[in-house]
Amino acid sequence: MADHQRIHPVVVDAEAPPPARPLVPQGSFRSEKGDQRQRQVPLQRTLAGMPPPLKPPKRRNCWCRCLCWTISLLILLLIIVGATAGILYLVFQPKLPKYSVDNLRISDLTLNFDLSLYARFDVRITAENPNKNIGIYYEKGSHLSVWYKSTKLCQGSIPRFYQGHQNRTVLNVALAGQNQYGRTLMDALQEQQQTGRIPLDLKIDVPVSIKLGKLKLKKVRVLGTCMLIVDSLSTNSLISIKASTCNFGLKL
Structure with a gap:
């Protein structure tokens, strides 16, 4: 066999350390970096394309909170007012005053030269306060009037006075007026x-103040109508009242 075909033995050093090998192949390391870059690029694009996170509507929340507080306070106030009114009603047991027309006298009913009609009525009214613990102040600004159907004949007012508990007061009121359609x-x-x-109607509008113990409340109005049926309109004579129906109420 020729010399160049001889097999030469390879000398191996047993004590030499084995050649260091990379833990991760270079090719794979690059591929992983590439994959990470490829993965990061669409993620960044996705985040860039997303709209910014919405901020909580602070103003709306404050407005809703204020509205809830306002409604709660109103409800609480209504409860307090209702409870107070209930206690006052149980303690004082209020009743509406009563009124009646005792008699009616026509002192003057004259047709003037200008064809206007002058009328003067004298009315006696009894006012009764049935309450045990409530007084009534009759204030200035009362208005009483006598009507025939839809035409006012005369008007007047009652004086200011205080009516005590369970008191009955008789009022003599003079009413006078002039109507231009006197002939008709x-x-x-x-x-x-x-x-x-x-048929005659006596309309009453009287401002009063209620006194509960030592407390004087604000003004209210006593409104009412007395429908009267009289027999005649003779002057200077007491007229007979054949029928009388009165209805009254309070207006705050």
């Missing part, structure tokens, strides 16, 4: 007088 009105009254039943 006088003819209608005379025709109605022939029947012996003349």
